[in-house]
Amino acid sequence: MIILNLNYKRLLVSLLTVALVSCSNPWDDRESNGDSNLDVTLNEAITNTAEVSQFGKLLIQTGYDKVLAASKTYTVFAPTNEALAKVDAAILNDAESLKKFVANHIALTSFSSVRKNTEDKILMLDDKYLIFKGSTAIGDAAIVTADHYAANGVFHIINKALTPKLNIWEYINANKGTSAMSAYLVYLKEFSIYKEDADAKAKAATGFLADSLSNSYLRNVYNLNNEKNSYTLFLMEDAGYNAEVTKMKPYLTKTSNDPKKDSTAIYSSYFTTRDLAFPKAYKKSELPKTLTSRFGVQFDVDQTQIVGEPIQLSNGIIYIMKKVDVKLSDRLVPTVIQGEAYTGYGNGSRSSFSSRELIDPTTGLPYNDIMAPAPGAAQFYMTYAAKDMFSTTYKVYWRAINDQLTVPISQRLQVGGKLQITGIVISVLNPLKDFGYKDVLVKDYNPFLLGSFDITQSGNIDLITLWAGTVAKNPLTIDYLKFVPDVKK
Known part of the structure; x- marks a missing residue:
C-alpha cells in the first residue's frame, strides 16, 4: 500500500509538470x-x-x-x-x-x-x-x-487595419454643427452649471486636468473624454431632445443676470442630458429594459427609437435616438437629506449630539440617525442644505425616531432664509417656510408629513434649520428629511 501511494504521488507530480509546461x-x-x-x-x-x-x-x-x-x-x-x-x-x-x-x-x-x-x-x-x-x-x-x-x-x-476611432467626446465635438444636443454639451465649456465649475475651469485654463474640468458636463456627469473607461450615451435627434427640454422648463425657472442667456433653457437642457450617460458600454443585445442614471432618474429603454446601428467609439457606444421619453414623475427625483449630513449646529456643543447606528424594529433593516438627548441650552439647532431643487410645490417629510423618552419630543423645521443673531438670540430671517413645532411621537418609525411649500426659482436651498424645543435640554432627533416635488397640473 505504501508503494502504491508513492507511485501515485510520482505520477501526480509528472502530470502537473506536463500541465505547467504546456500552459507556459x-x-x-x-x-x-x-x-x-x-x-x-x-x-x-x-x-x-x-x-x-x-x-x-x-x-x-x-x-x-x-x-x-x-x-x-x-x-x-x-x-x-x-x-x-x-x-x-x-x-x-x-x-x-x-x-x-x-x-x-x-x-x-x-x-x-x-x-x-x-x-x-x-x-x-x-x-x-x-x-x-x-x-x-x-x-x-x-x-x-x-x-x-x-x-x-x-x-x-x-486582417483589418486598426484605424483610430473617435471617443464619445470627440464624436460630440465633431457633430456639434448638426446636433442640438451635441452643441449644448460642447457649450457647457463656456457656461458653468455650478459655482464650483467656474473654479475648476480656472484651474483647467492653466492646464491642470483640463480634460475633465473644462466642461460642466464632463465634471458633473461623466468624463466622456476619458479613454480608459467605457460609457454609453443616448444622443437624441433634435425634435426628441427639444421636446424633453421643454417638458423640464416649468421646473427649472431661473432669472438670468445676463439678458443674452436663457438660464431656464440652459438648466432644463442640463437636467435632461445628465440622465442620458452611463458608465458602461452596453451592446445592443445587452441593453436592459430600464436604466437608472447616477442622479436616480429611471427610464424605459425603447429600442424602437434607436436610429441606425450603434456607433462604436474608442471609449464606448453612442445610440442615436429619435427620443428618450422620460416621465416627469421619474425625472423629478425627491431630495433626501440624511440627518448625519448636517452643515452646522448651534446653542450646544458637538458633545450635545451623536450619530447612532440602529435597527428598525418594524423592518429589521439598519439605519443611522442623529440624537441630541439633552442639549445644554434651549433651542439647540442643526442646519442642512439642499441642492438642485425644482421650481414646483414640495411636500416635506421627516423621519425622526423618539425611542428614549416616554413622551413626545417637540421640534421645528424652517426652510430657507438666513440665520440672524441678535444679542444672544439666534433666529431665521425670512424663511421660505416655517412648519412650526410638531410632535415626534414615541417609537413612531413612519415618515411624518410636515406640510408643503412652493419654490418659484429653482436652485439650491443653502439653509434648512431643525430646532429643538424652547426649554433647556429639550431633545432633538432626526433620521432624514425628504422633499418630494409635485408634477404640475
Missing part, C-alpha cells in the same frame, strides 16, 4: 523555440515578413521603426498588405493622421496570445485602448496568425 507563456519560452526572428528587432522582423511588408514601410515613414528598434519591449498588431490597401487615402496622405494610425497598432510591453484573461483592455501608443482577445481578435480586427517573436517583442498579423 510562449514569450517566456522564446529563446528555445528556434525562431530566427529572435536575432532581429521588431521593426526588422515586420519589414522582412512579406505578408505585412507594407506596414513595415509605414513604420519607416512615421519614424516608428526607430521606436521598435529600441531596447524596450513592444507588441505590434500588423495588418496584412491587403488590409492596408483598404485604408482611407486621407489618413495615409496626412502626416499627423498617419502617425496616429500607426501608433494605434503598437502597445508597450509584450502581449502574447496566451492570456490568463479571456480579454484584456490594452493601451496603444496613441493613448487609445483596444480589447485584445488572445489569439482571436484585437479591436474589430481578427488575428490571422499570432505570436511572431522578435528580440524586443512580439507581433500578430491581423
Whole structure:
C-alpha cells in the first residue's frame, strides 16, 4: 500500500509538470523555440515578413521603426498588405493622421496570445485602448496568425487595419454643427452649471486636468473624454431632445443676470442630458429594459427609437435616438437629506449630539440617525442644505425616531432664509417656510408629513434649520428629511 501511494504521488507530480509546461507563456519560452526572428528587432522582423511588408514601410515613414528598434519591449498588431490597401487615402496622405494610425497598432510591453484573461483592455501608443482577445481578435480586427517573436517583442498579423476611432467626446465635438444636443454639451465649456465649475475651469485654463474640468458636463456627469473607461450615451435627434427640454422648463425657472442667456433653457437642457450617460458600454443585445442614471432618474429603454446601428467609439457606444421619453414623475427625483449630513449646529456643543447606528424594529433593516438627548441650552439647532431643487410645490417629510423618552419630543423645521443673531438670540430671517413645532411621537418609525411649500426659482436651498424645543435640554432627533416635488397640473 505504501508503494502504491508513492507511485501515485510520482505520477501526480509528472502530470502537473506536463500541465505547467504546456500552459507556459510562449514569450517566456522564446529563446528555445528556434525562431530566427529572435536575432532581429521588431521593426526588422515586420519589414522582412512579406505578408505585412507594407506596414513595415509605414513604420519607416512615421519614424516608428526607430521606436521598435529600441531596447524596450513592444507588441505590434500588423495588418496584412491587403488590409492596408483598404485604408482611407486621407489618413495615409496626412502626416499627423498617419502617425496616429500607426501608433494605434503598437502597445508597450509584450502581449502574447496566451492570456490568463479571456480579454484584456490594452493601451496603444496613441493613448487609445483596444480589447485584445488572445489569439482571436484585437479591436474589430481578427488575428490571422499570432505570436511572431522578435528580440524586443512580439507581433500578430491581423486582417483589418486598426484605424483610430473617435471617443464619445470627440464624436460630440465633431457633430456639434448638426446636433442640438451635441452643441449644448460642447457649450457647457463656456457656461458653468455650478459655482464650483467656474473654479475648476480656472484651474483647467492653466492646464491642470483640463480634460475633465473644462466642461460642466464632463465634471458633473461623466468624463466622456476619458479613454480608459467605457460609457454609453443616448444622443437624441433634435425634435426628441427639444421636446424633453421643454417638458423640464416649468421646473427649472431661473432669472438670468445676463439678458443674452436663457438660464431656464440652459438648466432644463442640463437636467435632461445628465440622465442620458452611463458608465458602461452596453451592446445592443445587452441593453436592459430600464436604466437608472447616477442622479436616480429611471427610464424605459425603447429600442424602437434607436436610429441606425450603434456607433462604436474608442471609449464606448453612442445610440442615436429619435427620443428618450422620460416621465416627469421619474425625472423629478425627491431630495433626501440624511440627518448625519448636517452643515452646522448651534446653542450646544458637538458633545450635545451623536450619530447612532440602529435597527428598525418594524423592518429589521439598519439605519443611522442623529440624537441630541439633552442639549445644554434651549433651542439647540442643526442646519442642512439642499441642492438642485425644482421650481414646483414640495411636500416635506421627516423621519425622526423618539425611542428614549416616554413622551413626545417637540421640534421645528424652517426652510430657507438666513440665520440672524441678535444679542444672544439666534433666529431665521425670512424663511421660505416655517412648519412650526410638531410632535415626534414615541417609537413612531413612519415618515411624518410636515406640510408643503412652493419654490418659484429653482436652485439650491443653502439653509434648512431643525430646532429643538424652547426649554433647556429639550431633545432633538432626526433620521432624514425628504422633499418630494409635485408634477404640475
